[in-house]
Amino acid sequence: xxxxxxxxxxxxxxxxxxxxxxxxxxxxxxxxxxxxxxxxxxxxxxxxxxxxxxxxxxxxxxxxxxxxxxxxxxxxxxxxxxxxxxxxxxxxxxxxxxxxxxxxxxxxxxxxxxxxxxxxxxxxxxxxxxxxxxxxxxxxxxxxxxxxxxxxxxxxxxxxxxxxxxxxxxxxxxxxxxxxxxxxxxxxxxxxxxxxxxxxxxxxxxxxxxxxxxxxxxxxxxxxxxxxxxxxxxxxxxxxxxxxxxxxxxxxxxxxxxxxxxxxxxxxxxxxxxxxxxxxxxxxxxxxxxxxxxxxxxxxxxxxxx
Amino acid sequence: xxxxxxxxxxxxxxxxxxxxxxxxxxxxxxxxxxxxxxxxxxxxxxxxxxxxxxxxxxxxxxxxxxxxxxxxxxxxxxxxxxxxxxxxxxxxxxxxxxxxxxxxxxxxxxxxxxxxxxxxxxxxxxxxxxxxxxxxxxxxxxxxxxxxxxxxxxxxxxxxxxxxxxxxxxxxxxxxxxxx
Numbered sequence: 001x002x003x004x005x006x007x008x009x010x011x012x013x014x015x016x017x018x019x020x021x022x023x024x025x026x027x028x029x030x031x032x033x034x035x036x037x038x039x040x041x042x043x044x045x046x047x048x049x050x051x052x053x054x055x056x057x058x059x060x061x062x063x064x065x066x067x068x069x070x071x072x073x074x075x076x077x078x079x080x081x082x083x084x085x086x087x088x089x090x091x092x093x094x095x096x097x098x099x100x101x102x103x104x105x106x107x108x109x110x111x112x113x114x115x116x117x118x119x120x121x122x123x124x125x126x127x128x129x130x131x132x133x134x135x136x137x138x139x140x141x142x143x144x145x146x147x148x149x150x151x152x153x154x155x156x157x158x159x160x161x162x163x164x165x166x167x168x169x170x171x172x173x174x175x176x177x178x179x180x181x182x183x184x185x186x187x188x189x190x191x192x193x194x195x196x197x198x199x200x201x202x203x204x205x206x207x208x209x210x211x212x213x214x215x216x217x218x219x220x221x222x223x224x225x226x227x228x229x230x231x232x233x234x235x236x237x238x239x240x241x242x243x244x245x246x247x248x249x250x251x252x253x254x255x256x257x258x259x260x261x262x263x264x265x266x267x268x269x270x271x272x273x274x275x276x277x278x279x280x281x282x283x284x285x286x287x288x289x290x291x292x293x294x295x296x297x298x299x300x301x302x303x304x305x306x
Numbered sequence: 307x308x309x310x311x312x313x314x315x316x317x318x319x320x321x322x323x324x325x326x327x328x329x330x331x332x333x334x335x336x337x338x339x340x341x342x343x344x345x346x347x348x349x350x351x352x353x354x355x356x357x358x359x360x361x362x363x364x365x366x367x368x369x370x371x372x373x374x375x376x377x378x379x380x381x382x383x384x385x386x387x388x389x390x391x392x393x394x395x396x397x398x399x400x401x402x403x404x405x406x407x408x409x410x411x412x413x414x415x416x417x418x419x420x421x422x423x424x425x426x427x428x429x430x431x432x433x434x435x436x437x438x439x440x441x442x443x444x445x446x447x448x449x450x451x452x453x454x455x456x457x458x459x460x461x462x463x464x465x466x467x468x469x470x471x472x473x474x475x476x477x478x479x480x481x482x483x484x485x486x
Contacts, residue, residue: 019324026328030335033447037339
């Protein structure tokens with residue numbers, strides 16, 4: 001039989017570690033909670049903006065493709081008072097956005113002729129959008145003063161049109177081929193000698209083969225209104241181009257080489273009736289947004305590249 | 307060598323100390339992690355306890371900020387410090403200030419439950435403010451840690467026996483009034 005002296009010593013050894021499991025569990029659970037929270041933290045970056053209208057610390061989100069990828073931690077005035085410096089904490093899975101050449105801009109609600117952009121920021125306040133860079137990872141960026149012209153500008157082929165006057169052409173205006181929208185107007189500016197206007201357009205990748213060195217461009221914007229003894233005729237390529245202006249082009253039947261990137265063309269103020277009769281057969285890669293491919297079976301099928 | 311009283315003393319002491327330590331550990335995630343994220347009209351913000359208090363203070367709600375500060379930061383901290391003090395006093399078999407320490411224990415026991423104010427507040431807000439796209443409030447991990455810390459503190463206070471302060475009082479023919 002054990003004596004009364006032995007028993008407490010044994011039970012003491014047992015009772016001591018048992019309850020001390022509780023702080024150990026607390027440590028494990030607490031540590032896991034903190035780890036889980038910090039695991040999603042990505043790098044901290046700073047962006048300089050000319051102005052920080054609507055950007056608020058800990059409220060403004062950074063979005064990419066419509067998904068929140070970071071939050072503004074702080075908004076400070078730059079030392080030289082020439083703009084603001086925004087500190088952003090990115091999420092871990094968005095860390096690769098922060099590379100050299102990344103573009104950041106502040107999105108405000110914008111209502112223009114080319115459409116309504118960022119309307120949701122009316123309610124949510126401003127937010128910062130990002131277009132990823134391709135260079136080395138970086139932590140300091142210079143933000144854009146306003147949204148870059150258009151999303152996905154990096155595909156397709158750009159051409160420059162020279163015109164006497166800008167007309168009602170605005171960025172985002174459509175470019176038509178046979179009244180199908182195949183590109184957009186990107187920017188416009190006066191030529192160096194101010195003798196003409198240069199308009200840069202971009203043709204989407206599937207249609208770049210349509211632009212040949214001898215292609216003719218004309219201003220398809222606005223509305224043409226003709227009235228004579230036989231009646232009146234109102235012509236507009238599309239409702240969109242009625243407001244924003246637009247460009248149309250036609251390629252002659254005689255095949256010429258495809259125009260390289262940046263080719264300069266003359267933008268004719270009006271089209272020639274003959275241009276509409278041109279019907280060159282040019283193979284294009286059908287774009288994804290084409291109508292249901294099954295409906296294109298039949299006579300159209302031979303033109304479609306497999 | 308151990309008497310039954312000594313055995314009980316060790317058990318109570320270590321139980322209280324372990325629970326208090328666990329509570330102290332849980333206070334770290336409770337204060338570091340966000341407790342609440344609100345989304346009102348698309349304006350999203352995530353708050354830790356401290357940032358919430360600072361926010362209330364900046365918005366001019368000083369009284370509420372003070373109450374929240376007292377209930378969520380001051381009281382849990384004071385409770386743990388007080389508990390640690392009691393535990394150390396018992397461990398050292400100190401006969402000093404027994405009366406005051408007993409009073410401290412009673413106070414700790416009383417104020418402990420008020421710390422749950424935060425948890426109730428978050429639970430209430432999260433339940434009440436669910437207007438879909440307009441406004442939603444979501445509890446975050448921090449509030450769980452905070453609730454755990456409060457519960458553990460209450461358990462630690464319960465595990466502590468104020469009798470232990472007076473354990474040797476019966477043995478010694480000395481009056482507690484004199485001792486304090």
